[in-house]
Each structure stands twice: as C-alpha cells, then as structure tokens.
Amino acid sequence: MKPRTAGERLFLLLRDGVFDSLGNKQANWANFSELISRAGGDGDFADYVRGAMSAFAMRRLLRFWASEIGMTPDEANHVRRVSRFINEDLFPSLDAQLTAQVARGVIAAHAASSIEIPVGVRKLVVRDQKRLHCYLCRQSLDPAAGRDSKEFLTLEHLWPTSIGGDSVEANLLPACLVCQKITKDTISWEWVNVHNYVLPPQPSAKALDKGIGPRVRYARHYLEVLRLCDAEGLTLKESFLKVGPMNSELRHRTTRLPVTFFDLETA
Numbered sequence: 001m002k003p004r005t006a007g008e009r010l011f012l013l014l015r016d017g018v019f020d021s022l023g024n025k026q027a028n029w030a031n032f033s034e035l036i037s038r039a040g041g042d043g044d045f046a047d048y049v050r051g052a053m054s055a056f057a058m059r060r061l062l063r064f065w066a067s068e069i070g071m072t073p074d075e076a077n078h079v080r081r082v083s084r085f086i087n088e089d090l091f092p093s094l095d096a097q098l099t100a101q102v103a104r105g106v107i108a109a110h111a112a113s114s115i116e117i118p119v120g121v122r123k124l125v126v127r128d129q130k131r132l133h134c135y136l137c138r139q140s141l142d143p144a145a146g147r148d149s150k151e152f153l154t155l156e157h158l159w160p161t162s163i164g165g166d167s168v169e170a171n172l173l174p175a176c177l178v179c180q181k182i183t184k185d186t187i188s189w190e191w192v193n194v195h196n197y198v199l200p201p202q203p204s205a206k207a208l209d210k211g212i213g214p215r216v217r218y219a220r221h222y223l224e225v226l227r228l229c230d231a232e233g234l235t236l237k238e239s240f241l242k243v244g245p246m247n248s249e250l251r252h253r254t255t256r257l258p259v260t261f262f263d264l265e266t267a
C-alpha cells in the first residue's frame with residue numbers, strides 16, 4: 001500500500017511494524033495466523049484481524065490525543081506525552097524508538113484530520129468537468145447542482161478524516177449524497193462484526209439482501225480495495241478506481257459462489 005495521508009502512514013506503522021515487534025516467540029503474530037489457518041480460516045481472515053486490531057489501536061490513540069492536546073500546550077512535550085500513553089495503556093513492551101515513531105504518527109494524523117478541503121484541492125479533483133460520476137455507484141454528478149438534487153456533488157475522503165485522512169487530491173473522489181451517507185459516520189470495514197455476516201452456502205436472494213446491506217457491502221468493498229493496495233503497491237485512490245463501483249453481487253474469487261463475508265469455508 002502506498003500511503004498518501006498521515007492516517008494511512010500511522011495505520012501501516014501499527015499493522016506492519018508494531019504488531020510484529022510485540023509478544024515473544026511463543027505468542028506472536030505469526031503463530032496467531034497459523035492458529036487461524038489450522039482452525040480452518042484463511043489468510044484473508046488473519047490479515048483482517050491484524051488490520052482491525054491496528055485500526056482499533058489507531059482510533060484509541062487518536063481519541064486520547066484529541067482529548068489531551070489542549071492540556072499539553074508546550075509542543076516540545078507532545079511526543080513525550082503520547083509516548084507515555086502508548087507505554088502505559090497500549091503497548092507496554094514496545095521499544096523506545098518505535099514508541100516515539102508511533103507518537104509522532106499520532107500527532108501528524110490528528111493534525112491532518114482537522115483540515116477542511118481547500119478550494120484549490122477541490123478544483124484539482126473536479127478539474128472543471130461539467131459532469132462527474134460517483135466512485136461507488138456511478139451516479140452522474142453535476143458540480144452546479146443544488147443539495148436537493150440527486151446530482152449534487154460531494155467529495156469523499158477515501159481514508160476518513162476521523163482517522164487522519166488528509167484533504168489532499170490523492171485522498172478525494174467524487175461521491176453522491178446517498179453513498180456519502182452509507183460511508184459517513186458508519187461502521188467502517190474494521191467494525192463489521194465478522195460472524196454476523198457468514199451466510200449459508202448458496203443463500204437465497206432474500207438472505208443475501210438481509211445479510212449484506214449497503215453498509216456491510218461497503219465494508220466488504222473497502223476491504224477488497226485495501227487488499228489490492230497491498231497486493232499491487234497502489235495508493236488507496238488508484239485501487240478504488242481500479243476496483244470500480246461497488247458490486248451489487250459478491251462472488252467468491254475462485255468458486256464464483258455468492259460469498260460469505262470473509263470467504264471462509266463454512267460448509
């Protein structure tokens with residue numbers, strides 16, 4: 001994954017740096033992945049858990065710093081204050097160098113999350129086009145349309161602002177209001193409760209519809225996009241554009257059967 005925002009950089013630092021350095025030989029990440037595969041899960045699921053844990057840690061760190069920053073006016077103390085929280089509350093065994101690196105990442109991601117989309121950046125995304133399309137549903141969008149029109153144009157932060165998604169061109173795509181509502185203030189991919197969405201083999205259309213509503217569909221879509229980022233070293237935006245709009249029907253990559261949420265073998 002090629003990060004373009006402070007939030008993504010923090011996420012990757014946690015996912016690919018911090019978790020590997022925790023634990024000992026008997027209880028570390030590699031063993032956990034193996035345990036899952038022995039229990040019948042696949043690599044996708046182990047990766048999901050790792051990502052979800054990283055996202056959880058990231059949100060906790062950002063919540064802490066949002067409530068604490070006002071009480072730490074001297075900037076010279078910022079890294080030290082966040083580092084203390086990391087060592088006392090989150091990762092007691094993390095070494096000093098990685099702790100300071102994470103602390104700096106938290107401070108940067110917090111700063112990025114409070115910046116509105118500058119007019120110049122909006123222009124770069126819209127590029128004077130008369131007509132754009134929603135990146136999730138292909139609804140046609142008109143930059144001149146009013147808020148009550150279905151063609152009303154919004155710009156979506158692909159990596160959400162609440163977790164350090166900068167308002168830069170590489171993190172923004174045109175979206176319609178309906179899709180904005182699905183993705184905004186919602187459970188994002190890491191919060192979707194895994195076992196609630198494992199469907200029976202060859203589920204009916206009704207079971208699919210009930211089991212995979214628009215929010216879960218979006219979470220599934222996002223996960224697919226993240227996987228492509230990792231597999232091909234793409235940015236989030238490149239990956240979203242390559243995957244295309246949200247599929248109405250999800251099929252297993254190899255069996256082509258309707259999928260369970262994590263393609264687990266459930267039969």
Ligand SMILES: [Zn+2]
Pocket residue numbers: 134135136137138139175176177178179180
């Ligand atoms: Zn849309």
